[in-house]
Amino acid sequence: MSLIVQKYGGTSVANSERIKNVAARVAKYRKRGDEVVVVVSAMSGVTDSLIKLAKDIMPLPSEREMDMLLATGEQTTIALTAIALQALGVDAVSLTGAQAGIVTDGVHTKAKIQNITPKQVHALLKEGKVVIVAGFQGQTPDGNITTLGRGGSDLTAIALAAALKADLCQIYTDVDGVYTTDPRIVPGAKKLDEISYDEMLELASLGAKVMQSRSVEFAKKFGVVFEVRSSLNENPGTLVKEETHHMESVVIRGVSLDRNQAKITLAAVPDKPGVAARIFRALGDAAINVDMIVQSASHGAGSPATDISFTLDKPDLLKAKKVLDSIKPETGYREAIAEEKIAKVSIVGVGMRSHSGIAAKMFETLAQADINIDMISTSEIKISVIISLEKGEAAVKALHEAFLETNK
Numbered sequence: 001m002s003l004i005v006q007k008y009g010g011t012s013v014a015n016s017e018r019i020k021n022v023a024a025r026v027a028k029y030r031k032r033g034d035e036v037v038v039v040v041s042a043m044s045g046v047t048d049s050l051i052k053l054a055k056d057i058m059p060l061p062s063e064r065e066m067d068m069l070l071a072t073g074e075q076t077t078i079a080l081t082a083i084a085l086q087a088l089g090v091d092a093v094s095l096t097g098a099q100a101g102i103v104t105d106g107v108h109t110k111a112k113i114q115n116i117t118p119k120q121v122h123a124l125l126k127e128g129k130v131v132i133v134a135g136f137q138g139q140t141p142d143g144n145i146t147t148l149g150r151g152g153s154d155l156t157a158i159a160l161a162a163a164l165k166a167d168l169c170q171i172y173t174d175v176d177g178v179y180t181t182d183p184r185i186v187p188g189a190k191k192l193d194e195i196s197y198d199e200m201l202e203l204a205s206l207g208a209k210v211m212q213s214r215s216v217e218f219a220k221k222f223g224v225v226f227e228v229r230s231s232l233n234e235n236p237g238t239l240v241k242e243e244t245h246h247m248e249s250v251v252i253r254g255v256s257l258d259r260n261q262a263k264i265t266l267a268a269v270p271d272k273p274g275v276a277a278r279i280f281r282a283l284g285d286a287a288i289n290v291d292m293i294v295q296s297a298s299h300g301a302g303s304p305a306t307d308i309s310f311t312l313d314k315p316d317l318l319k320a321k322k323v324l325d326s327i328k329p330e331t332g333y334r335e336a337i338a339e340e341k342i343a344k345v346s347i348v349g350v351g352m353r354s355h356s357g358i359a360a361k362m363f364e365t366l367a368q369a370d371i372n373i374d375m376i377s378t379s380e381i382k383i384s385v386i387i388s389l390e391k392g393e394a395a396v397k398a399l400h401e402a403f404l405e406t407n408k
Helices: 015-031 046-057 063-088 119-126 152-164 198-204 214-221 245-250 275-285 313-330 350-354 358-368 389-404
Strands: 003-008 035-040 094-095 102-104 113-114 129-134 138-140 145-147 166-175 194-196 227-232 240-241 253-259 261-270 290-298 305-313 335-339 342-347 377-379 382-388
Touching: 003 015, 003 253, 015 377, 035 119, 035 152, 035 198, 046 063, 063 094, 063 129, 063 138, 094 119, 102 145, 102 152, 102 382, 113 313, 119 129, 119 152, 129 253, 129 389, 152 166, 152 214, 152 227, 152 313, 166 214, 194 198, 198 214, 198 240, 198 253, 198 342, 253 389, 261 275, 261 313, 261 342, 275 305, 275 313, 290 377, 305 313, 342 389, 358 377, 358 382
Parallel strands: 003 035, 003 166, 035 129, 094 129, 102 138, 166 227, 194 240
Antiparallel strands: 102 113, 138 145, 227 240, 253 342, 261 305, 261 335, 290 305, 342 382, 377 382
16 A cells, blocks of 8 residues: 555646646556545636736735635545546545645745644544645645745645645646647657756756646755646656766757746946845845846946846736835836846756866857847756747757757
């Protein structure tokens, strides 16, 4: 008998038929004697619909009330999944994140898990029940409902697997596993049998929609080996685990495209100590994550000044502009220029550490495809560039052909 944590994403529970399919799959594991904890997301499209409803009323709603609203999406799904299992004769019970013992900090819409005390989950498992837990949510020590950010159901599942010392963690989605790139862009993309935590982390943070990056960080920290697989078939998935020596023989593991990026350029920022620190401290205090940063000196007449450009998640753009407006008088920049029609394209692979010439090949490939590079960021195992949004898919196709297709 094994203790298994399974997570099902929004597309896997998109309607009553798919919820019944999930219940049937869970029932098979329970029938063979396994203890099963199931984490579910909101039904596909529900979270976006709730966000739209709120923004129809107020463009920048209270983050506390948004958490209260969005948490209802997962609570609908847990109840329906429990009902579907009960209809099959399987004893099942649903729990909110708070009931499952998930305690978070107080940062609304992007809360971090502080600890998990899954006493109730253990007690229900001992009674022979399948436990259905709402993903994406938790509760602060003083009782406020919080959400973990988009894709937070992955984090719920990985964190529960760690806390429960589960034998197996499975992340079910609408794809068969992790691919070398998005198969909707490149039909010839290949499924990977295994991938390292670091590679998966880079792909997740760079816009690959299979996993949420914080969940991969958590898995690496606590050594939770997990499998990404499809809820729509029985095909084996992709195992995410510690890096092994043979993984380094593959130079590039995947190509990712992130369309969810925006760029802000602060023009004519006074070039003196402390100004950049004040700008990014204000953004950090507002829980806005900044990705790439480029600073370039202005050479016009007058006092020394510089232009600072940085990227961030597109949903944070309005909030960031509001923060920057509030500190404009004290920082003295001339204007903030926002741009939404950009994309981030990246290549990832642990083998890059020991292979030279990768950056040159990437830039040459993009140049041959007539794609201009706006910003560049690198790490040991990834190179990312910011380009025009309309060129995003063309860039992915060109890079996949150059690095990952046969005889290249």
